[in-house]
Amino acid sequence: MLKQCAICGKKALTGKKVVRKGMPKKQGGTGSKISRWSKRSFNPNLQKMRLLVKGKTVRAFVCAKCIKKGGFTKVAGKSKK
Numbered sequence: 001m002l003k004q005c006a007i008c009g010k011k012a013l014t015g016k017k018v019v020r021k022g023m024p025k026k027q028g029g030t031g032s033k034i035s036r037w038s039k040r041s042f043n044p045n046l047q048k049m050r051l052l053v054k055g056k057t058v059r060a061f062v063c064a065k066c067i068k069k070g071g072f073t074k075v076a077g078k079s080k081k
Helices: 064-069
Strands: 013-021 033-042 046-053 056-063
Touching: 046 064, 056 064
Parallel strands: none
Antiparallel strands: 013 033, 046 056
């Protein structure tokens, strides 16, 4: 099971965390410079849900944006007795 939205296909993106040193020019300095950076990932807000797909119950990850939109059929959980 991939960490990807089952409806829209949204998944993690990669990027950088940038650290800058120096005073900005508009505050009277010589300008801020990038001193170092490290790789990081931007993860979507995925929730594990039980969905009805082609008449079968499937457990899949769905992003929060798709949950708000609603375009799927939710399956009720098992009843506790």
